[in-house]
Amino acid sequence: MADELTIYGERFDSRFLLGTALYPSPQVMLESIAASGSQIVTLGLRRQSPNSKGGESFWQAIRDTGCKLLPNTAGCKSVKEAITTAEMSRELFETDWLKLEVIGDDYNLQPDPFSLLEASRELIQRGFKVLPYCTDDLVLCQRLLDVGCQVLMPWGAPIGTGQGLLNKVNLTTLRKRLPKIPLIIDAGIGSPSQACEAMEMGFDAVLLNTAVAKAQNPPAMASAFAGAINAGRQAFTAGLMLKRQTASPSTPTIGQPFWQQNASRD
Numbered sequence: 001m002a003d004e005l006t007i008y009g010e011r012f013d014s015r016f017l018l019g020t021a022l023y024p025s026p027q028v029m030l031e032s033i034a035a036s037g038s039q040i041v042t043l044g045l046r047r048q049s050p051n052s053k054g055g056e057s058f059w060q061a062i063r064d065t066g067c068k069l070l071p072n073t074a075g076c077k078s079v080k081e082a083i084t085t086a087e088m089s090r091e092l093f094e095t096d097w098l099k100l101e102v103i104g105d106d107y108n109l110q111p112d113p114f115s116l117l118e119a120s121r122e123l124i125q126r127g128f129k130v131l132p133y134c135t136d137d138l139v140l141c142q143r144l145l146d147v148g149c150q151v152l153m154p155w156g157a158p159i160g161t162g163q164g165l166l167n168k169v170n171l172t173t174l175r176k177r178l179p180k181i182p183l184i185i186d187a188g189i190g191s192p193s194q195a196c197e198a199m200e201m202g203f204d205a206v207l208l209n210t211a212v213a214k215a216q217n218p219p220a221m222a223s224a225f226a227g228a229i230n231a232g233r234q235a236f237t238a239g240l241m242l243k244r245q246t247a248s249p250s251t252p253t254i255g256q257p258f259w260q261q262n263a264s265r266d
Contacts, residue, residue: 003233003237005205008129008151010068013037014036014037014226015199015204015229016206016226017038017040017184017205017207018032018038018040018208018222019207020062021043021209021213022210022213024218026058026061028218028219030061031218032219033067033222035219035222038226039068042070042072042099043069044072044074045073045088068095069095070099070131071086071093071097072101072133073098073099075101077102077103077104077112078115079119082115083122083126086123090128096128097131098123099133099186100119100120101133102119109158111132111133113134116132116140117140121148131152131153133155133186134152134155135155136170136171138177141174142178145181150181151181151182151183152182152184154171154183154185154186155187155188156171156186156188156189156194158187159187160188161188162211163188164191164197165185165188165197168201172201182205184205184206185207186206186207187208189206189211192229193228195229195232196229196235197232198232199232199236200235200236201236205229211225212225
């Protein structure tokens with residue numbers, strides 16, 4: 001397709017990244033992944049013990065979807081912990097792709113910018129392709145790019161809140177100042193309309209989990225998000241109209257109405 005998403009040199013048709021936690025059952029999770037059309041799914045090493053029979057069954061089911069696996073370091077609170085989890089994930093899932101999370105605050109699960117930057121630098125030196133979960137701070141994002149990250153995943157709102165895009169000024173600034181960098185909105189998206197809005201702003205993809213997994217009908221919600229993300233992307237590439245302070249008629253009037261023109265000829 002002409003409008004592919006490219007991350008670390010790999011191309012994807014879908015711009016919807018989906019998480020694999022919190023679903024009522026593995027079957028519902030698999031149905032949701034299929035309905036989403038997603039080609040990249042995230043998964044956490046800590047969700048189940050990979051040494052247990054149930055854990056191995058879960059991992060294999062995800063592998064069988066054919067999606068690109070994106071292990072994460074969810075729950076890690078230090079650089080050392082994140083690096084250890086990353087190395088275990090690379091060995092288990094046989095991928096050097098990594099969604100890097102280093103949490104700095106237990107209340108809103110905000111990423112720790114200092115530890116995130118340090119861990120990113122170290123992991124990239126170890127050969128990982130790091131997709132960092134970060135805040136919408138421009139300077140932090142620039143520093144992450146400086147250490148070798150080729151994609152950024154700023155939050156829309158704190159994880160699991162469903163509040164959408166809380167700081168549109170910062171997000172707009174990121175998109176404007178980093179026009180060629182893949183930017184994926186990660187966390188805080190609660191409805192398809194919010195995902196559509198992020199895509200209309202020019203973001204390259206959306207990553208979410210809770211809004212689908214906790215829906216009354218997760219596969220149906222996954223399908224709804226897929227449609228919204230596609231619509232938002234199409235609207236952005238088509239070119240949205242500029243906002244105006246004053247009204248402008250959609251049907252301009254020039255001269256006399258046609259019926260008066262016809263009457264004058266009779």
